[in-house]
């Protein structure tokens with residue numbers, strides 16, 4: 001039933017008694033209108049809750065299934081990436097690592113927490129899906145590309161008012177000094193801002209749905225950079241992308 005109809009029903013139900021309508025009948029109409037409103041609210045709320053559920057993504061668009069399966073893998077165990085390639089520790093994939101966190105403020109990170117829905121992006125993807133204008137595997141997004149729909153810089157994909165807030169400066173944007181300090185106890189600090197010209201996106205290293213990499217190892221391999229469990233070197237990451245996308249020269253490194 002449309003909203004308009006409900007309103008009309010509700011209007012009728014509260015119409016001042018013309019004398020002809022017996023009281024009993026009017027109460028019945030009121031009750032029906034009430035039930036309709038309750039049902040509509042419940043359906044609306046259900047849609048909202050369902051939209052947050054990862055299954056919503058794959059029900060709406062079956063090519064998302066790969067990403068749902070990827071996300072649902074056991075944490076801290078051997079698994080596979082979005083291309084079906086082995087990953088020795090699933091925690092090296094940010095989507096899996098964040099699904100259940102130990103943080104009390106955010107014990108669980110859903111698809112829509114990272115991929116905040118943008119109506120333009122959804123419409124764009126929807127049209128491409130229906131018209132078949134996409135290829136599989138999907139070409140890889142960087143955080144900057146994912147965030148461009150909201151005119152936000154790439155780093156605010158990870159550090160924003162709801163996630164990794166402690167890395168923000170007073171201007172609400174990522175503070176690189178804080179980022180550098182967060183891992184300063186490591187023998188090789190991956191967040192050290194030594195090369196200004198590198199201007200790395202967070203996703204250059206932190207991969208959502210495949211093994212993360214420390215891009216610095218492309219040049220600093222001689223320093224024996226210790227990789228977190230499951231992470232791969234820059235060369236291994238490049239090799240993977242060449243294997244998955246033969247012919248493509250550069251990758252989203």
Ligand code: HEC
Nearest residue numbers: 155158159164174182190200201202204205214215216228
């Ligand atoms: C050069 C590679 C690289 C880049 C680029 C990078 N990181 Fe990291 N980051 C790492 C590594 C390696 C770790 C350690 C991960 C571990 O121990 O599991 C890490 C850890 C972290 C952590 C956890 C810190 C902690 O308390 O242990 C956060 C949060 C983080 N990065 C945020 C970011 C954000 C936000 C960006 C983008 C602005 C970013 N990183 C860019 C490599 C990188």
Ligand code: HEC
Nearest residue numbers: 054057067068071094095098111114138140141207208209
């Ligand atoms: C912790 C944040 C995070 C969560 C949670 C997350 N993603 Fe992602 N997602 C990313 C990042 C980062 C990328 C960029 C590509 C990459 O690194 O794999 C990405 C890329 C994508 C892409 C673009 C295609 C590509 O390979 O670049 C799709 C589609 C996607 N995610 C779907 C999902 C779905 C569906 C879920 C939930 C089942 C989900 N993501 C959960 C971070 C996340």
Ligand code: HEC
Nearest residue numbers: 189190191192193194195198200214215216217218219220
């Ligand atoms: C394109 C190659 C290249 C990449 C990629 C690269 N570096 Fe370097 N890095 C160098 C070279 C060459 C030097 C020595 C010259 C200098 O200091 O700039 C150096 C020096 C440094 C130094 C100064 C101390 C030292 O070890 O000599 C730090 C710290 C550093 N890099 C950190 C990083 C971090 C962190 C990353 C990844 C975010 C990174 N580098 C990525 C080439 C690279």
